[in-house]
Amino acid sequence: MAMSIIYLDNNATTRVHPQVVEAIQPWIYERFGNPSSSHSLGQQAKEALIQARAEVAKFLTASPAEIIFTSGATESNHMAIYSALAMYPERNTIVTSQVEHPSTLQLLEYLSEQGVNVVYIPVNTKGELDMQALKTAIDANTALVSLMHANNETGVLFPIAEVAALTHRFGALFHTDAAQTAGKLALNVKALDCDMLSFSGHKLHAPKGVGVLFMRKNMTAKPMFYGHQERKRRGGTENLTGIIGIGVACRVAQTQLNEVAHNISALRDRLQAGILKQLPYAKVNGEGHKVPNTTNLSFLGISGEELLYKLDKVGIIASQGSACVAGGTDPSHVLLAMGLSRDEALSSVRFSLSEETTEAEIETAIECIVAVVKEITHSAALVA
Structure with missing residues (x-):
């Protein structure tokens, strides 16, 4: 036994939620069309993609056009960082914290070697962000402030809305990695005042291999993969079962x-x-x-x-x-x-x-x- x-x-x-499992099964065995195909199976898949995007947008209080589907939070984080640098080529500083997820820290270590000025904000013994150090770090050369919403190891929350407001006073962009708050706390991108927000499906009972990057309208994405999908922002055939799954997971999380x-x-x-x-x-x-x-x-x-x-x-x-x-x-x-x-x-x-x-x-x-x-x-x- x-x-x-x-x-x-x-x-x-x-664990994948039972409602998610039930929702994605027909798209594995029966409705397996490519969303880019013009035939009936493809159009069914396209409609499912549209519906899932709407579910995720509602979950974030965003518009569907602001939702980009990715392979997970790591890709979303990288896309956010590269997009900010591409949008502000005249600015050379990224501000982050010492306690970020490795997916962010390791990319920033690489970018630092390429000449980007990366400023790491310390935390106190409670795991709280040193706000005075942050206020000193952000200036007119800052392209992006990127902070996790909650720490993956301790669960400690950062004051995202407050940091976003400070960031915007200097005309910089603000991104938050919400992998550990999606499904646990309400995520309202308007209230959080963020320009970009990342999360991953498998942290809120959706399948592995799917994630989301919210990118505020009128921003220009720097693709990690080129192609026509996701409005040319993320190339490659969409992971339809994962995307349907994350849409259902967001709906379930929202209701409870x-x-x-x-x-x-x-x-x-x-x-x-x-x-x-x-x-x-x-x-x-x-x-x-x-x-x-x-x-x-x-x-x-x-x-x-x-x-x-x-x-x-x-x-x-x-x-x-x-x-x-x-x-x-x-x-x-x-x-x-x-x-x-x-x-x-x-x-x-x-x-x-x-x-x-x-x-x-x-x-x-x-x-x-x-x-x-x-x-x-x-x-x-x-x-x-």
Whole structure:
């Protein structure tokens, strides 16, 4: 009999929603036309593409023409950054934070080598953005300010609307990576005042391999792939099943957003409190205002990697941080930027819930996590 799994790694990826699975199946087996084809199957596919675009636009309070479908948040982030540089060739500065997702940081590292001036804004010990440093960094040479909406490791939110307003005072563009807030918080691009916004389908119960870049009308996209699709902004045959899936996922998320956020927040708080009560030497990383589903804890004196391995053996699935760098031996750049020591960072584990997480699972998870931590601590004491 298979061991039951308690999945607490939803910031890495989510299970595809049953309504999404049901919606995309006919487009795999029966209505498999290319949206660019003029025959009936192609026109059916084109209509489905139009409908999905409308669903995503509604989810963001945008217009359908402002939605570009991509392969995921990484491509969307890259397209946003390259587009800003192309639109403002006379400006040479990009402002970002020290705790961005690797998909942004690694591109900016490359661009820095090509002569772009990249300014990295620090965070405090709570994971909050240093607003004074940001205000000093933005100037008339800034082409783009690009910040994540919520940190993928700690869940800490950045004040996006405030930063966007500051950015626009200097005539620069503002982009936010909303991969960790899509489906967890309301995303209104007008209220956020962003010029560009990225997110990925697989973080909100859509399939992997599809993402979105919102780009405000009257902006010019710099394509990563050339072709006629997506109004010549993103070439290549559209991933129709993924696009239909992300449209349905956005619709489902929109209908249950407030209730889900409240329920997940209560469960996250219960998980966190239950662990801290029994393991007083554990510590919360990132105590700023954050998304409802995420907590990151340091278990001082033990290896986070060993803890995750042993939790996996008893059916508790979690991670140490970004799925794009997980499995390495380096400590989290996010936690180091927050002032944690190398040992503290390496002892840390992220738990991220979804609307599928139940109260019973949380109680079991608390019991297992506490037991495994005590087992590791006891074994280490015997060896010492």
